[in-house]
Amino acid sequence: MDPDYADALNQAIRLLSLRHRARAAQLLAPLGLHVGQEALLLELDRTGPRNQAQLSDALGCEPPSVTLMTRKLEAAGHIRRAPDPADKRATIVALTDSGKALADQIRRLWVTLAEETVRSLSAETVERLPAVLQIMTTNVDGKSPNQPAAQSAHSTTDRPLT
Amino acid sequence: MDPDYADALNQAIRLLSLRHRARAAQLLAPLGLHVGQEALLLELDRTGPRNQAQLSDALGCEPPSVTLMTRKLEAAGHIRRAPDPADKRATIVALTDSGKALADQIRRLWVTLAEETVRSLSAETVERLPAVLQIMTTNVDGKSPNQPAAQSAHSTTDRPLT
């Protein structure tokens, strides 16, 4: 394994992360949203109402952050928080109509951005890109520090080498 | 443009960013480093001594952050800060021997991780991945908010579509 390649890969991911976050903040500022709140809205819109623990899991962030985000989004009228009748500890979170409209609006912003990116890539690269990113994600997220990363064997493969 | 594709791409990048950062923090903790400090060391090791303004530019972070990072790395003995004789405002930053050794050590950590990732991807994907990431980075980083992103025309293309 070429050390320079690993280094380039590492730096490329780091820069992409920074720029993506910066651009997201820029796009969302006019809407009065932050990056984490965007992710929460989109997640709710994708998978429907859930309690905060499930949300923090899906978003890859921690429960206290979810508490803050849901409080703020509720104050803005984008979501509803209601106690779960089946579990008095949990509070389930759902989009309001305003929140659903906002989620659609956000998605439209990213579409125009994705179009620019897609225009610069080959068709097959575009096709494989989501799967590749997912593989990179599962691998970089080593389950235990000094163990081979999950093979991500079943759902997402990219013509495994050999 | 399929809205679902743009959505998937957006979320994939977001998740990769989170996981990459988390893993980096995990790898660097034993070395007493943070993510930004790692980037600074590697950048210095790649391109040689520079002043802090140039560093903040290359790292994609802001000058005050560079001030804090260089102070801490200097206290740890990994870098040297010296006034620039040609410009009394600037302070140029250089790696010490200890810093250079540390940079090599860091790179070795990422190599083992990159190996796992490469093993899950096809040879041609691996070959194009850095360029693809760079294209995504330049595109996501729209120079001005409502203007077509830079074509990244000259150096990095990935068989442009059509």
Add this chain to the structure above:
DNA sequence: CGCATAATCTTATGCGCATAACGAATGCGG
């Protein structure tokens, strides 16, 4: 030369998110 403008670095302050510690509710094994 003299002065306005810009560039470099630093300090002060705020924001987003994490980790730690806690109270409340659940469910399981005795």
Add this chain to the structure above:
DNA sequence: CCGCATTCGTTATGCGCATAAGATTATGCG
């Protein structure tokens, strides 16, 4: 029925980094 570990949510605190404002030096121009 009763401990007791577990899970959910919140509060308290800290860290990394950004933005805003200030001090010092460079630079361009009348």
